Amino acid sequence: MKYPRSTNRYCPTCRTHTKHNVTLYKKGKERMLNQGRRRLERKKAGYGSFPKEIFHKNAKINKRTTPLLECSECGKKQYAKSYRVKRLELQEV
Numbered sequence: 001m002k003y004p005r006s007t008n009r010y011c012p013t014c015r016t017h018t019k020h021n022v023t024l025y026k027k028g029k030e031r032m033l034n035q036g037r038r039r040l041e042r043k044k045a046g047y048g049s050f051p052k053e054i055f056h057k058n059a060k061i062n063k064r065t066t067p068l069l070e071c072s073e074c075g076k077k078q079y080a081k082s083y084r085v086k087r088l089e090l091q092e093v
Helices: 035-044
Strands: 002-004 006-011 016-024 067-071 077-079 089-091
Touching: 006 067, 016 089
Parallel strands: 002 089
Antiparallel strands: 006 016, 016 067, 067 077
8 A cells, every 4th residue: 555655634733734844653672660561471381382372263364553753843743544455665755
């Protein structure tokens, strides 16, 4: 799917339509001491098999791709509607 690299959108901070630069959202590095990681490590410790079931029936073949909009005036970022496509290509318009 082709998506514009810059678009004119409403900015809630500026309260007007401004030009937004578009990038793709990427997950940040996971912290090793967050609660979910600590809980999983505690369950995995000791004798036994993996504590959570491993999902083998892969129903979805596409991940959701989320465009990230950055206002050119104030620099605030907001998410756009996410799409379930194989590839989201940013292009100059």
